[in-house]
Amino acid sequence: MIQVRHLTKLYGDFAAVKDISFEIEDGTICGFLGPNGAGKSTTLNILTGYTAPTEGEVLIDGRDILKEAEEARRSTGFLPEIPPVYPDLTVYEYLSFAAQLKGIKKREREEEVRFRMEQLNLTEVKDRLIRNLSKGFRQRVGFAGALLGDPGVLILDEPMAGLDPKQILETRELIRSLKNDHTVILSSHILSEVSEICDRVLIISEGEIVAADTPEHLESASGAGTVLCITASGSLDRVLSAVRTVTEVREDNVTESESGVQVRVRLRDGEDLRLRLSEALFAAGCPILEMKQEKADLENIFLMLTDETGSGNSLQEDGAGSGSSQEETGGGSGQEETGAQKAAAADRGEERP
């Protein structure tokens, strides 16, 4: 169990992390998402006691990471962003050293190191100097080091970075297999990784948590829902009035381009307006050139929450004018943010004992 209360970290005047609080229950895999520079690594470094927070506290299984450092660290395994491996040691030497640091008794040490090397497919390289290993292998050596002594809490900073697709699959399986008796927090800026294995997702942006929920909830509760994207020929006014006979649509969701007028209609759950819209548009003399449904996935939510001005926004498609599109996402993100923050608050409220 990881409890984080009112964590703030200042570097000079710059707040890398601003008053964040969350809790992660035992047996949970929690994804920690955010763009580069959002404060992910800072937060994880604080969780492990490598950096001290300016304010706030971190409890690992009820023990303060700074005041009861040794006990708290004993139940924590940490894989930093850059694996902390010594290039002038062999894999086996490194892991035995790390095992000694963790206070694993001599009798069990060899067995434990051997087991972890097998678990991460390192046995074949065990006598090679880490200096000569590829990034993926180093990453796995670091991971094996974090798993030594089977700590109850695992803090993994971008565990999949630098791995090839096969290794990513293996690592993902490994993390999933750890789930039952471990609490895992893993950071990433790649969403597909997180949405597949995590039970909960924390999204952090500019040092603040902007969402905390399960991936499924985030997808539905964000209000993004399904978007119907229609491109029709004809003038903007005629298309807009035809669509408005069927459903509400805001002006900024309509854009005109060379390929036609594009309208984005937000659908409520289970609503299907395709037939009625095509009839209305056809009747108004605006034949439909293209119609497609987009489901807002975690990727979109992530971008909405973390990227307010979002020029690279994935909602922007089909050559829509960037100005109006930005407005659209800007307005959308406002709504989403409050929704998700409410969700986050509710989440925290429930979990607080």
Added chain:
Amino acid sequence: MTAIYKKELRSMFTNMSGAIAIAVMLLVTGLMFRFYNLHNGVLTLHYTVSNSALVFYIVIPVLSMRSFAEERRQKTDQLLLTAPVGLLRIVLGKYLAIVTVFAIPVLVMCTYPLIMLSFGPETLLWDYTCLLAFFFMGCAYLSVGMFISSCTESPVIAAILTILFVFATQMLSSIFTMISGTALTAMLFLTALSVLISLLVYMMTGHYALSMIVLAGLGAACIAGYVLRPDLFSGRTESVLRILDFSTHFSDFAGGVFAIPNLMFFLSYAAVGVLLTIQSLDKRRWS
């Protein structure tokens, strides 16, 4: 602690720094021994050891520069500082490993007096006092070098600063004659020192008001003392700078005077270096 000690010892030989340090020391001291004792027939090791202090310019930075700077550069400090091991044990483990490597050539040097036994009156006690002084001075330097290494991310910068420190502490005794001993100089020197101390306080605590209070207090004490009792100040510059004067303490010690204050001088440098290293590591956590 033993884990860090063993690992450190091993990596000092895989990355050559240990081997280089030992080779340089054996080469230089061997040449000195050959020149003074075997060739010119000096009956004690005093000259050999005193002149061998030159090797500190190479050996101390080579042994100490990587200790923490390299860890920080490679980000391996994240392993050490998040392991369930206290800072004292981490620092001591590393320090003892460096000292062990340094002790190897000193142990070899311990055979020199035995060789000299074959040609004349015994001065064993004096010789071993010399070697002890040499060893303790090295330990003091290594401790300071380790502290310097813990303050920076670059082993090269650590090495340069360490060499500067060795240079300053070795050369100080020769510039004492050039320092004016008047009370006014002492007052100005002490005031400048107060500014330095308050700057240090500011850097350590980040507390502007506190550093100003320290500065005002020390500065006022200096000036008031100078006005009221100028006689107290004469010669004080030298006595303050003596804190940094390794060479005089060493030559007293190596001159055959096994004086506790000289021994304590080097031991306290070693202890302060270790403590400051712990402080420096702990402070980085908070900055």
